Amino acid sequence: MFNPQVHYRTSFEVKKSSLSTDPSVFQTVVNLVGNWLYRHGQKSEANRNILKPWLFRGGTWRNEHGAQAEVRVEEYDEESRTALYWVFRYEHPDRDNPGRVWRTDVALTSSSLEAAVFSVTVTWYIRNDFFGKEPVIPQVSVPRIVRNVLESDFLYSFAGMKRLQATAQQLFTGDGKSLYEYIINIDRKLPVLVMNINSLGHLLNPDGLQKILVGSGIVYWYDDVDVYNEMNYMWGGNREYQCAADTIRVYMPSLDRNRPSDYKRHRYFALYDYEERSGELLRIISQNLFRMSAINMDIFSVTNIESLNSYIQRKKLKALKDAANLHEGSIEDREYIHALEQDNEIAHENLRDTLDKLKEADDQILDLAVKVELLEGREAEIENQYKEFALQQAHFSELSGELEGIRELWKSFPTNLEELLVLFKAISPDKIVILDDALRSARESKFQHLGLAWEVLTSTSSILHDLYFKVQSGNFEMLFANQTGLELTLKESSATKDSTRLMALRKRNYNGELVDICPHIKAEKGGRDLRLHYFADNVRKLIVIGHFGDHLETVGTTRRKEST
Incomplete structure (x- = not known):
């Protein structure tokens, strides 16, 4: 059964700019669609037949890769070379999923030579003859043709009186x-999305969101507390908005604002609920706004x-009907026309009722979508917590078997750096992991x-461990220095980072993964340096020591060696 899934939808008004040399906005947009089609598909001999009369007046096109396009027009005017209605359909198989077919519908409704309504709907469906695994739902994306229209110097794009932009609008x-x-x-036609960014702005890029929602929503964002206070003042007692x-x-x-329950229609999404699933948040917002934009369209669009x-x-x-009014006609003709009118009126009435019901269901659908995503997020969170608990349990099981070894080590005090590290490893296994590389560096240290x-x-297992896994914020370098008198550095110099060879010295294999041990503690006495390089394991909440010994080579130490 044919059941297309909406991937993307937009509709907005386009007008000729002062830079345009085309006789009409129709010519400009159709040429843009033709150039997009030429570049969209694989290289083909059929591409040379794209920018031909069929594209403007109606016809079909196909290539040897299974892609095909069709254009239909209504009320084409030969003098102005424009059509009142121009629709374009392009279908092509999914390159990565053989069972899926992509369809792009582009429509242009010309109100004059200078202006038209431009719409794009992208859907996908599974071929009826396909038998296999269902393809995954693709990530939301913006068709290149939409960006081409928005970025064209020859066109202006509007939604109502609002000039459309491909980027979000920052507030100051x-x-x-x-x-x-x-x-x-009250005359606003499009949804407005406001992003108040504090510390989680990296999860969702405002410009990326606007590119996807252009024509379906307008995105504003701010990270200024003054703007937040201004908005709070304007909302006054309506704090729920x-x-x-x-x-x-x-x-x-x-x-x-005067309807007590109206705020429920204006949903908010907490970014921290989607820290690991920002793609899902993007899908929820875009798919619901695409659906709502379709429902709010004129039913005759x-x-x-x-x-x-x-x-x-x-x-x-x-x-x-007009002909029947001019000529008396037969009783059968009048009855036929009357029956058609009745059927048409019933169909329109049913359509209006259906649209009204769909509008009422919008909030319920969005509520359910959000609840499903939150439950899935909670399920993933619980699963991660279980894995973390299992790792900690395994680690504590190791501790119970090491008590006798600890007693043996305490029978004699260490005489060198390696023995000291072995003792420390034995008494702090709940906070510290010491790699073999660290033992080797201690053995070779002067x-x-x-x-x-x-x-x-001891500062590593206490102060540093607490900073990473209890405090978790603030200036670690300053806090560590204030509490221990030791120097902590979280990164290497830019000169050292630019050297692939030197950075390779700061990599260690830990649990099958290559980790970075650039962060390090510095100590010096008697003209000798001591460096402790580490990696913080946030899952098991352990400090992993990868080096404990002399200064690792840097650009500075290399230069000093070369000068002596």
Whole structure:
């Protein structure tokens, strides 16, 4: 059964810019579609037949790779070389999933030579003859043709009176009032998405979100507390409409502050709920707004071949009715026309009822989608917690078998750096892991001040461990120095980082993975340096010591060696 899944949808008005040399916006957009089709497919001999009359007046095209396109027009004017309605359908097989077919519907409804409504709908479906594993749902993406139209110097793009942009609009101090007034404007047609970014801005790029939602929503963002305070002031007692830190709020059209339950339509999403699943948040927002934009369209809008056929049928019916009014005709003809009108009216009434029900169901669908995603996120979180608990249990099981070994080690105090490290490994296994590379570096070290070395190790298992796994924020270098008197450095110099050879000296194999041990503690006494390089294991909550000994080679030490 044919059951297309909507991947992307947009619709907005395009107008000729002052730079355009084409006789109409129709010519500009159709040429852009032709160039997009030429570049979209694989190289083919058929590509030379793309920018031909069929593309403007109607016809078909196909290539040897299974891609095909069809254009239909209605009310084409030879003098101006434009059509009132122009629809383009392009289908091609998915290169990675043989059972999936992609369909792109582009439509242009010309209101004049200077302006038109441009719409794009991208869907995918599974071939009826395909038998195999269902392909995964693809990540949301923006068709290149949409970006080409938005970025064209020869076109302006609008949604109502709002000029569309391919990037999100950043708000600064003083912008809060104007945004608030736009949100509550009764004539606003598009949803407004407001992002209040604090510490989780890396999860969702505002510009990337706007590129996907262009024509379906307008994205604003800010990271300024003054803007937040301005918006709070404007909302006044309606605090349920506010956009808290690290949240996205979707303000739907026709916001009514006087209706107590209206705020429920304007959903918010906490970014921390999607820290590991930002792609899912993008899918929830985009798919719901795509669906809502389709429901809010005029039911007579022409967006594809099927809706164009409906327009043609309505046009034919009107012509029959007009002809019947001019000529008396037979009773059978009048009855036939009357029956067609009744059927048409019933169909339109059913369509309106269906759309009304779909609008009522929108909030319920969005609620369910959010709840499902939150439950899936919670399930993943519990699974991670279980894995972490299992690792910790295995680690503590190891401890119980090492008590006798610890007693043996305490029978004699260490006489060198390696023995000191072995003792420390035995008494701190719940906080420290010592790699063989660290033991080898201790064995080869010339540092002999065991008291200071012991201080470095105990500071690692106590202060440093707490900073990473209890405090988890702040200036670690300063906090560590204030509490221990030792110097902590979290990164190497830029000159050392630029050297592939030197950075390779700061890599260690830990649990089958290559980890970075650039962070290190510094100590010095008697003209000798001691360095403890480590990696913080955030899953098992352990400090992994990868080097404990002399200074690892840097650009500076290399230069000093070369000069002596």
